[in-house]
Amino acid sequence: xxxxxxxxxxxxxxxxxxxxxxxxxxxxxxxxxxxxxxxxxxxxxxxxxxxxxxxxxxxxxxxxxxxxxxxxxxxxxxxxxxxxxxxxxxxxxxxxxxxxxxxxxxxxxxxxxxxxxxxxxxxxxxxxxxxxxxxxxxxxxxxxxxxxxxxxxxxxxxxxxxxxxxxxxxxxxxxxxxxxxxxxxxxxxxxxxxxxxxxxxxxxxxxxxxxxxxxxxxxxxxxxxxxxxxxxxxxxxxxxxxxxxxxxxxxxxxxxxxxxxxxxxxxxxxxxxxxxxxxxxxxxxxxxxxxxxxxxxxxxxxxxxxxxxxxxxxxxxxxxxxxxxxxxxxxxxxxxxxxxxxxxxxxxxxxxxxxxxxxxxxxxxxxxxxxxxxxxxxxxxxxxxxxxxxxxxxxxxxxxxxxxxxxxxxxxxxxxxxxxxxxxxxxxxxxxxxxxxxxxxxxxxxxxxxxxxxxxxxxxxxxxxxxxxxxxxxxxxxxxxxxxxxxxxxxxxxxxxxxxxxxxxxxxxxxxxxx
Amino acid sequence: xxxxxxxxxxxxxxxxxxxxxxxxxxxxxxxxxxxxxxxxxxxxxxxxxxxxxxxxxxxxxxxxxxxxxxxxxxxxxxxxxxxxxxxxxxxxxxxxxxxxxxxxxxxxxxxxxxxxxxxxxxxxxxxxxxxxxxxxxxxxxxxxxxxxxxxxxxxxxxxxxxxxxxxxxxxxxxxxxxxxxxxx
Numbered sequence: 001x002x003x004x005x006x007x008x009x010x011x012x013x014x015x016x017x018x019x020x021x022x023x024x025x026x027x028x029x030x031x032x033x034x035x036x037x038x039x040x041x042x043x044x045x046x047x048x049x050x051x052x053x054x055x056x057x058x059x060x061x062x063x064x065x066x067x068x069x070x071x072x073x074x075x076x077x078x079x080x081x082x083x084x085x086x087x088x089x090x091x092x093x094x095x096x097x098x099x100x101x102x103x104x105x106x107x108x109x110x111x112x113x114x115x116x117x118x119x120x121x122x123x124x125x126x127x128x129x130x131x132x133x134x135x136x137x138x139x140x141x142x143x144x145x146x147x148x149x150x151x152x153x154x155x156x157x158x159x160x161x162x163x164x165x166x167x168x169x170x171x172x173x174x175x176x177x178x179x180x181x182x183x184x185x186x187x188x189x190x191x192x193x194x195x196x197x198x199x200x201x202x203x204x205x206x207x208x209x210x211x212x213x214x215x216x217x218x219x220x221x222x223x224x225x226x227x228x229x230x231x232x233x234x235x236x237x238x239x240x241x242x243x244x245x246x247x248x249x250x251x252x253x254x255x256x257x258x259x260x261x262x263x264x265x266x267x268x269x270x271x272x273x274x275x276x277x278x279x280x281x282x283x284x285x286x287x288x289x290x291x292x293x294x295x296x297x298x299x300x301x302x303x304x305x306x307x308x309x310x311x312x313x314x315x316x317x318x319x320x321x322x323x324x325x326x327x328x329x330x331x332x333x334x335x336x337x338x339x340x341x342x343x344x345x346x347x348x349x350x351x352x353x354x355x356x357x358x359x360x361x362x363x364x365x366x367x368x369x370x371x372x373x374x375x376x377x378x379x380x381x382x383x384x385x386x387x388x389x390x391x392x393x394x395x396x397x398x399x400x401x402x403x404x405x406x407x408x409x410x411x412x413x414x415x416x417x418x419x420x421x422x423x424x425x426x427x428x429x430x431x432x433x434x435x436x437x438x439x440x441x442x443x444x445x446x447x448x449x450x451x452x453x454x455x456x457x458x459x460x461x462x463x464x465x466x467x468x469x470x471x472x473x474x475x476x477x478x479x480x481x482x483x484x485x486x487x488x489x490x491x492x493x494x495x496x497x498x499x500x501x502x503x504x505x506x507x508x509x510x511x512x513x514x515x
Numbered sequence: 516x517x518x519x520x521x522x523x524x525x526x527x528x529x530x531x532x533x534x535x536x537x538x539x540x541x542x543x544x545x546x547x548x549x550x551x552x553x554x555x556x557x558x559x560x561x562x563x564x565x566x567x568x569x570x571x572x573x574x575x576x577x578x579x580x581x582x583x584x585x586x587x588x589x590x591x592x593x594x595x596x597x598x599x600x601x602x603x604x605x606x607x608x609x610x611x612x613x614x615x616x617x618x619x620x621x622x623x624x625x626x627x628x629x630x631x632x633x634x635x636x637x638x639x640x641x642x643x644x645x646x647x648x649x650x651x652x653x654x655x656x657x658x659x660x661x662x663x664x665x666x667x668x669x670x671x672x673x674x675x676x677x678x679x680x681x682x683x684x685x686x687x688x689x690x691x692x693x694x695x696x697x698x699x
Contacts, residue, residue, distance in 0.1 A: 474585040475608035
C-alpha cells in the first residue's frame with residue numbers, strides 16, 4: 001500500500017488543534033512519546049489547562065470557534081511557522097474535515113488521522129452506506145428508492161419485513177413519518193404519510209426503512225496502520241444518550257458475548273478496509289434485541305469515549321495513533337484483543353439535567369476530583385476555571401474501571417460521593433440517580449431509554465431532608481462568623497477545649513461512624 | 516444569638532451558642548445539634564454534626580456524627596448560595612438578625628408588592644424579548660430568551676404581575692448577575 005506514512009519517520013513536534021480535555025489528553029500522549037507539544041488556544045482559553053501543560057502555546061484568534069479553532073488555513077500556517085511536523089485534530093472542530101487533512105498533507109505535515117479520501121467517503125451518509133453494502137457490512141434494510149405507488153411500496157415493505165418506518169424524503173422532525181407493524185395497516189399509513197409529507201414539505205416522496213425496536217448503540221474501535229493491517233479492539237456500549245448526545249458509555253457491552261464481539265469486529269474491520277482506513281477510527285452500529293446489528297456510520301477520529309477501551313484493553317490509543325502516524329506497524333498487543341475487566345465513562349457536563357439540560361456556565365468555585373483505585377479523570381478545567389459560553393459544555397470525563405461490572409458500579413457510587421464541583425451545575429446528580437435505576441444496574445439499555453425515563457419523571461434526585469437543615473445551619477454559621485469578624489471581638493472562648501470536641505476528634509481518628 | 520434563616524418559602528429561627536473553639540450548639544426549630552465547623556477552603560466548611568434532642572434520643576441516631584462538607588458563598592449582604600454537594604445542586608439561603616427581619620417585615624407588605632428585579636443566572640446574549648414594558652404576565656410565562664452555549668433559554672416570570680421595566684435590549688450581551696427586567 002502506498003501512502004506518505006508507510007516509511008518510518010519520527011515526529012519531532014506536534015501541534016494540537018483542539019482545546020479542553022482532549023487537548024490535555026493529546027499533550028499527555030505526546031509527552032509520553034517524547035514528542036514536543038504545541039497547542040493553539042482562543043482568547044477565551046488562555047488560562048485553560050492545555051496551555052499550562054504543553055511545551056508551547058499559540059493564540060489562534062478570538063473566542064468564537066469559527067474565528068479560532070476552525071481556522072484550518074491559519075492553523076496549517078502556524079504549524080509550518082513553528083516547525084511542527086504533525087497536527088493532531090482531537091475530536092470535533094476540524095477532526096473530520098477532509099479539506100483540512102488535505103491542506104496538512106499538501107504542506108508536508110502529518111495529519112494524525114485517516115487519509116482525506118477516507119474522511120470524505122465516510123462523511124457522506126449515502127456514499128458510506130453504498131460502500132458498506134458493497135463490502136458486505138450489514139446496513140439498516142430499506143433505502144431511498146422512490147416508492148411511486150402503493151403496490152411498489154407494499155412489495156418493498158414485505159421484502160424488508162415488518163415493522164417498517166415510512167419517512168418523507170424531504171422530511172424531518174417526525175413529520176410524514178409512520179411506524180407500521182403489519183401489512184394490513186400499510187395502505188392507510190402509506191396514504192397518510194404521503195399527504196402529510198405533501199402538506200409539510202410540498203413533496204410527497206416517501207421511502208422505507210426497517211424499524212429497529214429499542215436498539216442499542218454499540219461501536220467498535222478499530223486501528224489501521226500504513227502497512228495494510230486493520231484490527232478491532234472490541235466494542236463500547238453507548239446507548240445512554242439524551243437527544244442523540246452520549247452521556248454514559250461502557251466497555252464491554254452487557255449485551256455482547258464473545259461470538260457477537262467477533263462478528264461485529266470482523267464487520268468493522270471490513271468497513272475500515274473498504275476505504276483503506278488508517279489510524280484510529282470507530283465503526284458505529286445499531287444492535288437489535290435479537291443480536292442483529294446494522295452499520296450506522298464511521299467516526300474518522302479519536303472518540304470522546306476512547307478511555308474505556310484503553311482501560312479494558314491496556315492499549316494507549318493516543319500512543320497507537322502517534323506510532324501509526326510515524327509509519328510504525330501495529331504493535332503485537334493490538335492483535336487478538338479480548339476485553340479484560342470492565343469500564344464506565346461518565347461525561348460531566350456543565351448542564352442542569354433537571355431543567356432541560358440548560359448550560360450552566362460560570363466559575364468553578366470548588367473542585368475536588370475523586371481518586372483511588374479504578375478512577376481516572378480526563379479534564380481541561382481546574383478550581384477557579386471559568387466555564388465559558390463558547391464551547392461544548394463537557395467539563396470532564398470520569399472513567400471508572402474494575403474487575404467486573406458490579407465492582408465498577410460500586411466504584412462509580414464511591415467516586416460520585418467524593419466528587420465536589422461548586423459554582424456551576426453539572427450532570428452529576430443524574431448519574432447518582434442512575435445508580436438507583438434497575439434497568440441501568442441490570443445493563444438493560446437502549447438509545448431511547450434516558451429520554452424516555454426523564455420525560456416520564458424518573459431519575460430524579462433523591463430528596464435528603466436533613467440536607468436542607470444542614471444548608472440552613474451552614475449559612476447561619478457563616479453569617480454569624482462573618483459578624484464576629486466584623487465586630488472584631490477577640491477570638492471567642494480561645495484556649496477552652498470542650499470535651500465534646502475532643503471526643504469528636506477521637507472518633508474521627510478511630511475511623512468511627514462518619515458515613 | 517438568634518438568626519432568622521429562610522430558604523424558598525421555609526423560614527426558621529436558628530439559635531447559635533458557642534461551645535468551645537470551632538464548636539457550636541445550634542437549635543433549628545425544635546431540633547438541636549452540636550456542630551464542629553472548620554474551613555476546608557475559601558467558602559468551604561466541613562461540619563461534624565451530632566443531633567442532640569434531649570430526653571428523646573433516637574436510638575438509630577445515637578452516637579452518629581456525620582460529616583458534611585458544605586460550600587457557602589455570599590451573594591449579597593444577607594443571602595448565601597449553599598451547596599451540600601448532594602442531589603440538590605445549591606439553594607439560596609437568607610440570614611438576618613431578628614431586628615433586620617422585623618424591620619423588613621414591617622416594610623414587608625409594600626416591599627413584597629414592590630418591583631422585583633430578575634437577574635441573569637449565566638452570561639449570554641439576549642436574543643428575543645417576548646413581552647413589552649407594562650405587559651401583564653402570568654407565573655411561568657416567558658419574558659425573554661437568553662442564548663448561552665449555543666442553547667436558547669427562556670427566562671420566565673417567577674410570579675404573575677406586570678413587567679415594569681425591561682433593562683436589556685435584543686442582541687445585548689449580559690453577564691451573570693446583570694438585571695434583566697423588573698416585575699411587580
